[in-house]
Structure formats: structure tokens, C-alpha cells
Amino acid sequence: MNVSNTGSTLPRRQLGRYLRDLRQQVGLTLDEAARLIERSASSLQRLETGHAERIRLLDVRELCTMYNADETTTAGVIGLAQQASVKSWWHRYGDLIPKDFDVYLGLEAAARQLTSYTPDVVLGLLQTPAYASVLVRGTYPNDADDEIDQRLGLKRKRQGLITRKRQPAQLNVVLLESILHRVVGGPKVMATQLRHLADMSTLPNVDLRILPLRAGIPLGQPAGLFTIIDFAVDDHGERVEPSVVYLENLTGSLYLEHNDDVRSYYESYQAIHHIALDEFASRNLIRQVAREYAS
Incomplete structure (x- = not known):
């Protein structure tokens, strides 16, 4: 599933921050992570900076698995990806994003x-x-x-x-x-x-x-x-x-x-x-x- 790049930029920027932090925590470079999910480094960089034209939920899930993200973090990151096309962002606890995901x-x-x-x-x-x-x-x-x-x-x-x-x-x-x-x-x-x-x-x-x-x-x-x-x-x-x-x-x-x-x-x-x-x-x-x- 792809998510379009229209609407609020905030969920996309937050998604990028979390993915970048998770990658750095496991010690992978941008090139290494991109190669493992069979994407270009420039594509992953756009995702991490909130500038991706399309967000593939499959890529986000694979990255979370590769970065050893826990269940709450994975659900939260995927929830951010799913909300990347909203016009004004109302984040309701338990609605796509778990309450414990800050x-x-x-x-x-x-x-x-x-x-x-x-x-x-x-x-x-x-x-x-x-x-x-x-x-x-x-x-x-x-x-x-x-x-x-x-x-x-x-x-x-x-x-x-x-x-x-x-x-x-x-x-x-x-x-x-x-x-x-x-x-x-x-x-x-x-x-x-x-x-x-x-x-x-x-x-x-x-x-x-x-x-x-x-x-x-x-x-x-x-x-x-x-x-x-x-x-x-x-x-x-x-x-x-x-x-x-x-x-x-x-x-x-x-x-x-x-x-x-x-x-x-x-x-x-x-x-x-x-x-x-x-x-x-x-x-x-x-x-x-x-x-x-x-x-």
C-alpha cells in the first residue's frame, strides 16, 4: 500500500525522525539500510527527511523489523505513515497510533x-x-x-x-x-x-x-x-x-x-x-x- 504525499507535512516529518533514529541506534548507514530493503539511498533519505512523494507501508514495516523496533514503536511508526495524507492532524490515542507511543x-x-x-x-x-x-x-x-x-x-x-x-x-x-x-x-x-x-x-x-x-x-x-x-x-x-x-x-x-x-x-x-x-x-x-x- 502506498500513501500519497498530500496533506499535513507533520506526520511525514515525525515518521522520518523515528526511522532515522531507529536506523542510527542499530548502527546502519543510509546506504546499508537502503540496500537491505532494495531501495535507493536517495529514496530512503527522502523518507527520513519527510519529503517522500509516496510512502510504501511495506517499506516502513521492513525497516521497523530490520531496526529491531518493538511492537509499540512499530505500530506507532506505521500509524504515522498511514496519517501522512491527512489535512489537519488530530492524533487520537489508540486510533492507529498506540497511546504509549509518544x-x-x-x-x-x-x-x-x-x-x-x-x-x-x-x-x-x-x-x-x-x-x-x-x-x-x-x-x-x-x-x-x-x-x-x-x-x-x-x-x-x-x-x-x-x-x-x-x-x-x-x-x-x-x-x-x-x-x-x-x-x-x-x-x-x-x-x-x-x-x-x-x-x-x-x-x-x-x-x-x-x-x-x-x-x-x-x-x-x-x-x-x-x-x-x-x-x-x-x-x-x-x-x-x-x-x-x-x-x-x-x-x-x-x-x-x-x-x-x-x-x-x-x-x-x-x-x-x-x-x-x-x-x-x-x-x-x-x-x-x-x-x-x-x-
């Missing part, structure tokens, strides 16, 4: 800047192990301890995106003040989490603001969690990939690529950012609430 992970790993409004819980990239553990166990109550540990390990690995020494990603985030007072795991966990937030806010690549409850509803209606993902620029200052808006809820995720949608979310973030506390007042408030939990 589609967002590939986008986040390639990001140079993440801009997020977070109204309910601390953004995952800024969570402490204890805080994250409470949330993960609540989300996956039937998972065994080793499965929980794997999920937490992945989250810690993802946090390296903003703490690594070489080219850390820029993180811009506004947290709603209620996050500071919503107790996750008890006072000790909260005190540690808020001290960590304050410390992270001192990093040169982190702009962290608190939107106070007294600010009301700056957009005129409540806004849920959203993250705008920007990628690297080339030598001419052009983005190597278009920006993406990521929206998540309990049953799935929506990815927006249209320029007007991305612009609208940037304008919304700027409106929220404008009315939020500045970085110093935000840090002082976080530390004040942390002291209250510790007392």
Missing part, C-alpha cells in the same frame, strides 16, 4: 524554542522526580513499578533539552498562579518543586512567568495548555521546519501547522505574557509559596 517526543527533541501557557500543573520539562511520580502514577494507576520508572526516566531525559550545556533549547513559559497552590504529593513535594521552579527560572534560556489569579481572563475566555514549537534556522535565517502548535487533552492531541493558527497562538501567548508578573516578581512569589509549604 508522538510529541520527536518534535520536542528537535525544538530550538518551546513557548507554553500551562494552567493546570507544572510543565513536564520543569517537574521534579517526586512531583512527576505522583502525576504519572495517577495517569497510569495499573502500571507496574518498572513501567512507572521507565516513564519517569524518559521524562528526566527529556528535561535535558533545556539543561544541556551545548545549545540548550529556549523555554518560555507562563504558569497560572493556581499551580503553586494545587497540592501534588503533599507539602514537602510542593516545597521542593517550587524551589526547583525558582532555580530553573534563573537559567539564561528560561523565561518563566506567573499569571496571577487577580489578572482575570486576559484572553476573554479560559485557555488550556498549549505549546508552540519552533525549530532551528538555516544559514539564511529561515526555519528548517515550520512551527507547530501542540494541544493536548485526555483522549488525544491536535497539531496545528497553518501560519494563521500559529500566529494566533503566539498573539495569545504575548497577551498572557504581557499581563503576567515579571521574571523577578514571579520568582519571588514562587519562593514565598515554597517557604509556606516548608514551614
Whole structure:
């Protein structure tokens, strides 16, 4: 079965990322992998860069087998290939792509800047192990301890995106003040989490603001969690990939690529950012609430 190259480019780019990472993990060159599936290196390169005119599901399956991909990863990669022709990409958990296959992970790993409004819980990239553990166990109550540990390990690995020494990603985030007072795991966990937030806010690549409850509803209606993902620029200052808006809820995720949608979310973030506390007042408030939990 072939999948045409029309519609959203995002599933194709994600498919390419996962196939490239899987190939590199087993130590195969582009030429070697292409020869094993009897395709040209240029064809495989187009597949890995999201530029394939046609995507053959047979090739994708063969590559997953050759790369020793596990069952979940294989199902997720094939699901991405099947969604390569959709016009706007709504990824529903369990619909072609397994819930445990983290589609967002590939986008986040390639990001140079993440801009997020977070109204309910601390953004995952800024969570402490204890805080994250409470949330993960609540989300996956039937998972065994080793499965929980794997999920937490992945989250810690993802946090390296903003703490690594070489080219850390820029993180811009506004947290709603209620996050500071919503107790996750008890006072000790909260005190540690808020001290960590304050410390992270001192990093040169982190702009962290608190939107106070007294600010009301700056957009005129409540806004849920959203993250705008920007990628690297080339030598001419052009983005190597278009920006993406990521929206998540309990049953799935929506990815927006249209320029007007991305612009609208940037304008919304700027409106929220404008009315939020500045970085110093935000840090002082976080530390004040942390002291209250510790007392």
C-alpha cells in the first residue's frame, strides 16, 4: 500500500525522525539500510527527511523489523505513515497510533524554542522526580513499578533539552498562579518543586512567568495548555521546519501547522505574557509559596 504525499507535512516529518533514529541506534548507514530493503539511498533519505512523494507501508514495516523496533514503536511508526495524507492532524490515542507511543517526543527533541501557557500543573520539562511520580502514577494507576520508572526516566531525559550545556533549547513559559497552590504529593513535594521552579527560572534560556489569579481572563475566555514549537534556522535565517502548535487533552492531541493558527497562538501567548508578573516578581512569589509549604 502506498500513501500519497498530500496533506499535513507533520506526520511525514515525525515518521522520518523515528526511522532515522531507529536506523542510527542499530548502527546502519543510509546506504546499508537502503540496500537491505532494495531501495535507493536517495529514496530512503527522502523518507527520513519527510519529503517522500509516496510512502510504501511495506517499506516502513521492513525497516521497523530490520531496526529491531518493538511492537509499540512499530505500530506507532506505521500509524504515522498511514496519517501522512491527512489535512489537519488530530492524533487520537489508540486510533492507529498506540497511546504509549509518544508522538510529541520527536518534535520536542528537535525544538530550538518551546513557548507554553500551562494552567493546570507544572510543565513536564520543569517537574521534579517526586512531583512527576505522583502525576504519572495517577495517569497510569495499573502500571507496574518498572513501567512507572521507565516513564519517569524518559521524562528526566527529556528535561535535558533545556539543561544541556551545548545549545540548550529556549523555554518560555507562563504558569497560572493556581499551580503553586494545587497540592501534588503533599507539602514537602510542593516545597521542593517550587524551589526547583525558582532555580530553573534563573537559567539564561528560561523565561518563566506567573499569571496571577487577580489578572482575570486576559484572553476573554479560559485557555488550556498549549505549546508552540519552533525549530532551528538555516544559514539564511529561515526555519528548517515550520512551527507547530501542540494541544493536548485526555483522549488525544491536535497539531496545528497553518501560519494563521500559529500566529494566533503566539498573539495569545504575548497577551498572557504581557499581563503576567515579571521574571523577578514571579520568582519571588514562587519562593514565598515554597517557604509556606516548608514551614
